[in-house]
Structure formats: structure tokens, C-alpha cells
Amino acid sequence: MVGATGVVGELLLRILEQRQTRLGRLRPLASARSAGQIVRFHDADLQVVEATPDAFVDIDVVFFAATGSLSKSLAPAAVERGAVVIDKSSTWRMAEHVPLVVPEINADALERHQGLIACPNCSTIGMVMALAPLHRVFGLRRVTVTTMQAASGAGRNGIDELARQLADPHAPATVFPRRLAGDVLPQCDSFDATRDDGLTAEERKLVEETRKILGLPELEVEPTCVRVPVAVGHSASITIETTAPVDLAAARQALADFAGVRVVDDPAHANYPTAANVAGTDEVLVGRLRQTGTHRLSLWQVADNLRKGAATNAVQILEALGIER
Amino acid sequence: MVGATGVVGELLLRILEQRQTRLGRLRPLASARSAGQIVRFHDADLQVVEATPDAFVDIDVVFFAATGSLSKSLAPAAVERGAVVIDKSSTWRMAEHVPLVVPEINADALERHQGLIACPNCSTIGMVMALAPLHRVFGLRRVTVTTMQAASGAGRNGIDELARQLADPHAPATVFPRRLAGDVLPQCDSFDATRDDGLTAEERKLVEETRKILGLPELEVEPTCVRVPVAVGHSASITIETTAPVDLAAARQALADFAGVRVVDDPAHANYPTAANVAGTDEVLVGRLRQTGTHRLSLWQVADNLRKGAATNAVQILEALGIER
Numbered sequence: 001m002v003g004a005t006g007v008v009g010e011l012l013l014r015i016l017e018q019r020q021t022r023l024g025r026l027r028p029l030a031s032a033r034s035a036g037q038i039v040r041f042h043d044a045d046l047q048v049v050e051a052t053p054d055a056f057v058d059i060d061v062v063f064f065a066a067t068g069s070l071s072k073s074l075a076p077a078a079v080e081r082g083a084v085v086i087d088k089s090s091t092w093r094m095a096e097h098v099p100l101v102v103p104e105i106n107a108d109a110l111e112r113h114q115g116l117i118a119c120p121n122c123s124t125i126g127m128v129m130a131l132a133p134l135h136r137v138f139g140l141r142r143v144t145v146t147t148m149q150a151a152s153g154a155g156r157n158g159i160d161e162l163a164r165q166l167a168d169p170h171a172p173a174t175v176f177p178r179r180l181a182g183d184v185l186p187q188c189d190s191f192d193a194t195r196d197d198g199l200t201a202e203e204r205k206l207v208e209e210t211r212k213i214l215g216l217p218e219l220e221v222e223p224t225c226v227r228v229p230v231a232v233g234h235s236a237s238i239t240i241e242t243t244a245p246v247d248l249a250a251a252r253q254a255l256a257d258f259a260g261v262r263v264v265d266d267p268a269h270a271n272y273p274t275a276a277n278v279a280g281t282d283e284v285l286v287g288r289l290r291q292t293g294t295h296r297l298s299l300w301q302v303a304d305n306l307r308k309g310a311a312t313n314a315v316q317i318l319e320a321l322g323i324e325r
Numbered sequence: 326m327v328g329a330t331g332v333v334g335e336l337l338l339r340i341l342e343q344r345q346t347r348l349g350r351l352r353p354l355a356s357a358r359s360a361g362q363i364v365r366f367h368d369a370d371l372q373v374v375e376a377t378p379d380a381f382v383d384i385d386v387v388f389f390a391a392t393g394s395l396s397k398s399l400a401p402a403a404v405e406r407g408a409v410v411i412d413k414s415s416t417w418r419m420a421e422h423v424p425l426v427v428p429e430i431n432a433d434a435l436e437r438h439q440g441l442i443a444c445p446n447c448s449t450i451g452m453v454m455a456l457a458p459l460h461r462v463f464g465l466r467r468v469t470v471t472t473m474q475a476a477s478g479a480g481r482n483g484i485d486e487l488a489r490q491l492a493d494p495h496a497p498a499t500v501f502p503r504r505l506a507g508d509v510l511p512q513c514d515s516f517d518a519t520r521d522d523g524l525t526a527e528e529r530k531l532v533e534e535t536r537k538i539l540g541l542p543e544l545e546v547e548p549t550c551v552r553v554p555v556a557v558g559h560s561a562s563i564t565i566e567t568t569a570p571v572d573l574a575a576a577r578q579a580l581a582d583f584a585g586v587r588v589v590d591d592p593a594h595a596n597y598p599t600a601a602n603v604a605g606t607d608e609v610l611v612g613r614l615r616q617t618g619t620h621r622l623s624l625w626q627v628a629d630n631l632r633k634g635a636a637t638n639a640v641q642i643l644e645a646l647g648i649e650r
Contacts, residue, residue: 146471198615237471290523
């Protein structure tokens with residue numbers, strides 16, 4: 001596991017324990033900066049070793065839960081040494097030969113892997129889990145979405161910065177582009193001055209990854225990604241346009257029947273899911289279903305960005321590969 | 326002024342001072358509970374008197390910045406006694422004989438008033454200020470919007486509850502339906518169990534008031550109103566479908582030329598407006614303009630919900646009436 005000391009890496013360890021994933025042994029790796037630290041796994045203290053190409057010798061599966069640059073430089077080395085790589089970074093997601101997998105949706109794409117498998121972005125995973133069952137019933141034509149993303153989407157530094165700002169009105173912004181406490185920022189990740197689409201990298205991921213996972217290269221996705229002062233749990237306000245007429249009861253049933261999705265939708269009792277409900281769990285929760293036209297449906301979706309949005313999805317990919325010992 | 330001790334009422338006093346609105350005298354009124362309190366206006370201490378029908382004798386203009394029930398019971402009494410009522414509550418907004426006015430957009434509707442004039446909801450005002458100039462150039466067909474609304478939309482109690490929760494992780498929710506600190510809630514105002522549209526009252530206001538102000542009774546509006554842990558400043562992520570093809574430069578120009586709107590949109594330098602930028606100001610700020618199709622445009626809009634979203638707009642209505650002394 002590369003990035004074993006990061007917030008997603010640590011959660012990967014906990015989820016591997018919880019799911020009692022059968023592993024021969026686990027080798028925690030990290031950048032030189034974090035080498036030497038100790039991580040706990042199944043009641044053992046394991047020393048973190050610097051991730052170098054030779055660290056992958058005799059390893060079957062490598063989780064990359066680290067920075068994109070570490071993944072870019074080292075994932076091919078791991079594949080060359082015979083390992084299957086499950087990568088959480090954005091580096092390889094859009095490469096044609098790399099399956100981009102949410103197991104409940106497109107586990108079949110794993111059959112075509114060439115050693116490298118990518119785990120989608122946290123906001124993408126939550127949204128496509130809600131879109132996939134609706135697409136199967138009604139066909140998707142367009143998705144208009146506003147995500148409201150937690151500070152932990154920027155890793156431990158993001159969580160810490162929000163906590164500092166909440167405690168101190170003068171704590172500066174270094175991880176996020178502005179102070180996040182007491183505000184909402186229509187920027188996740190960076191703008192690219194060389195493009196004229198006006199999108200952030202996070203928004204571009206949401207467009208491109210959704211198309212790839214759902215196998216809909218022409219799908220129109222209109223995203224606005226907003227950072228909100230929440231520690232864990234990404235929310236999304238989604239409106240879809242469909243090819244077939246929408247039936248609200250059928251939409252509800254399709255979502256309820258989809259593995260990994262739970263419908264929490266009882267407006268008469270003001271019941272709907274929020275980030276606080278979903279933090280620490282693996283389900284994607286959906287509520288506030290509203291038909292807004294013959295071919296239109298609005299909904300609210302929340303997921304734990306660190307679990308189903310990252311670590312849990314990566315472990316599910318391992319399980320779907322069927323190569324645990 | 327009815328509701329002179331509330332958060333909007335106090336701000337009305339400050340804005341009347343700042344704009345040097347010519348008033349003969351000002352009589353601060355409130356419910357029996359707040360009567361006897363002192364408010365400060367132009368260096369004078371004024372005692373708040375209980376709002377009763379006879380309190381409106383010899384009064385030219387009454388601001389109602391109080392609860393809907395006070396407005397419902399007392400606004401007609403004020404009109405009967407010859408006053409013009411500018412009402413901030415939702416009570417009269419959709420009544421056919423009541424103009425619903427954002428002066429930059431439909432000041433002409435004031436000519437038809439019969440004593441009662443309504444000020445729109447805070448989230449509506451911000452949004453229609455951005456929509457009106459775009460409608461004039463391209464024609465609006467559909468609006469898909471997610472608002473991210475500040476705690477002060479629920480008045481002083483809302484501000485206080487958020488502050489308590491931020492200081493104390495165990496502070497309960499009484500004003501808002503759940504704990505707001507550390508979460509975002511897809512509920513502003515209440516659900517109506519007698520309707521099957523799944524909308525909150527806030528969302529229904531956004532639909533109906535937008536149609537009335539813009540004079541577009543058939544306009545399709547798909548709203549999701551979200552409460553966020555921000556003290557002041559409502560944000561909105563808006564996507565529109567137009568009748569004429571969109572031209573991004575023309576859209577930018579139309580917004581920049583519209584009185585009361587300012588465009589802050591420079592993605593190359595990560596510049597866009599947020600609630601923190603707009604709190605305490607009267608402008609509606611717009612940024613993150615993106616063309617997403619031949620007839621489609623996304624944008625981000627923020628406004629101070631207490632000022633342009635409430636008090637400033639009410640004072641602008643008074644100014645547009647031209648009946649100050």
C-alpha cells in the first residue's frame with residue numbers, strides 16, 4: 001500500500017480489517033518523507049518503507065492511495081514487476097487501457113485490465129452510483145449537478161485546515177484557495193488557464209469519468225463543484241434529463257434495488273440524507289426525489305468521500321478481482 | 326416600521342441612515358413581546374411600540390419586517406388607514422393585486438399597487454437579479470438552481486443557533502431541522518405534506534416568485550434549496566436553458582451592464598465571488614460563467630440575503646415610489 005500514512009491509506013487499513021479481506025501480508029509504503037512511521041494493521045505494528053520500484057517485488061496487488069506524482073512515477077514499475085495496481089489518484093483514470101471501476105456499476109471492465117485499474121474521483125463515485133440505476137431504466141441524456149464537497153476531499157491537510165479555521169477566525173487558507181470556514185467556495189481543485197471551458201479540474205473529472213464509467217461518451221454533464229465547511233461527506237444536488245419518460249415510483253424502486261444505494265426520502269417527515277448521516281458508512285444515500293418534467297428528475301445524493309468515495313471502492317475492486325489469497 | 330427589533334428591521338434602520346432617506350419621522354413597532362425596547366436611529370433613541378391597527382394612523386409608509394402572521398393581521402389595517410405597506414414577509418407576495426418588486430427589474434409594477442407592495446424572498450431576489458439581464462438578451466426557457474443559503478435567512482435565531490453549534494458540538498438544533506454546523510441540509514423552510522411536488526416552501530417561493538417578477542408564468546424552475554453553515558450571504562449555482570442561442574461574451578456584457586449586478590469572473594486567477602465577499606454590500610455578484618450548450622449557460626451568483634435580499638430591496642422600493650418626504 002503506497003500512501004499508508006495518508007487519510008485514505010489509513011482508512012484502507014481499517015476497511016481491510018473490517019471486511020476481513022484475506023491478505024498474505026501487507027507492506028506499507030509511502031514517500032521518503034513518511035518512511036519510518038509505524039502503522040497498525042490487525043494488531044501488528046508495521047514500519048512504513050519508502051516506495052521505490054524494488055518495493056514491489058513479490059507483491060500481488062498494490063493500492064496507490066498517494067499523490068498523483070507518486071502514482072505516475074511508480075505505478076508502471078509495480079505493473080512491470082507483476083503486480084496489479086489499484087490506483088486512487090487521477091493520473092491514469094482517463095487512459096484508454098485503464099478500467100475506471102465502480103464495482104456495482106462496471107465490474108465487467110476489470111476483465112480487460114492490463115495491470116492498472118483506476119478508482120474514480122470521490123465526487124464521481126457518489127454521483128454515478130445514483131445515476132447508474134436511473135440510466136438503466138430511463139436512459140440519461142443530460143446531468144446538471146452541483147456538488148457540495150467536504151474538506152477531507154483535500155486529504156488530512158484539508159480536514160486540519162478547516163478545523164483550524166473553525167477554531168480561529170484569523171487562521172489563513174493554505175490548502176483551500178480561500179477561507180472555507182463560514183463560506184462556500186465554487187472551486188474544488190484548480191482552474192486550468194490553458195482551457196477556455198471555465199471548469200475546475202474537479203468539474204472536468206466529474207464530466208469525463210462519469211462518461212467513461214457509464215459508457216456514455218456523449219453524455220452532457222454540467223457540473224459546478226463547491227467546497228463546503230463539512231469535514232466528511234460529499235453532497236450533490238442532481239437534475240437529470242432522460243431519453244424515456246420518467247416515472248417517479250419506478251425511479252425510487254430502481255435506486256432502492258441497486259446494491260450500495262439506499263433511498264432515504266420522506267419529505268412529509270422532513271427525512272432526507274445528509275453528509276452527517278453518511279459519514280463513516282459505505283452506502284450512497286439518495287433522497288428528495290422530485291419529478292420536474294416528463295423527462296426530468298431531481299434528486300439529492302450523499303456519500304462518505306473517504307469510504308465509498310475512495311477506500312471502500314478500492315477494496316471492492318480488489319474483491320471483484322477475486323485475487324485475494 | 327413593524328419588526329424594528331429583528332435582524333432585518335435593524336438593518337433597515339441602518340440602510341435608511343446610510344442612504345440618507347428623507348423621512349419626516351420614524352415610528353418603530355413590534356410585537357407585544359418586543360414593545361418597550363429601544364432602537365437607535367439617526368442619533369436618537371426611539372422606544373418600540375406595540376404594533377396595533379391604531380399605530381398606523383397618520384403614517385405614510387409602513388415597512389413590515391416581521392413574521393408573516395403579524396403582516397397578515399396588520400397590513401390590511403395599515404392600508405385602510407391610508408398607508409402604503411412594503412412587506413418583507415411571504416404573506417402577500419403571490420396575491421394578484423400585490424406587486425412583487427425588485428426595482429431594477431420591475432419597478433413599473435409599482436404603478437398598479439393598491440396600498441400593498443411585496444418584497445420577494447431573499448434567495449429569489451439574488452437569483453432574479455442575475456436572470457433578468459440574461460432573459461432580456463436570450464429569453465429564458467428553464468432554470469435549474471441549487472441555492473446554498475445562510476443561517477441568517479432564518480433571522481437572528483438562525484445566526485445565533487449556528488454560532489452556538491460552532492462553539493459547542495452538542496448544541497442542539499431548534500431553529501433548523503438538524504444540526505447545521507459541519508453539515509449542509511437540503512431543507513430551507515418546511516415541507517408541505519398536503520402537496521405531492523416534494524418541494525419545501527422555500528423552493529416553491531423560488532419557482533412562483535421568479536415567474537411573477539419576470540412576468541413568465543410558464544417558466545420552468547427546478548430548485549433545490551440547501552442550508553449551509555454560513556452566517557450571511559446566499560449563494561446559487563444556476564444553469565439556464567434559453568430560447569435564443571447563448572453567446573458568452575454577450576451574457577457577460579448584459580450582466581455587467583445591469584444596475585445592481587457586478588461580474589467577478591476570472592477563472593485564470595481563481596477569481597469568483599463568494600458569500601464572504603458579498604456580506605455587508607448591496608450588489609449581486611456573478612461569476613463562473615460557462616456556456617454548456619448552444620442554448621445553455623451555467624453561472625454562480627451571491628448576494629447578501631439581509632441587504633439586497635431584504636432590507637436594501639425594501640428601501641429601494643420606497644425610493645422607487647418617490648413618496649419620501
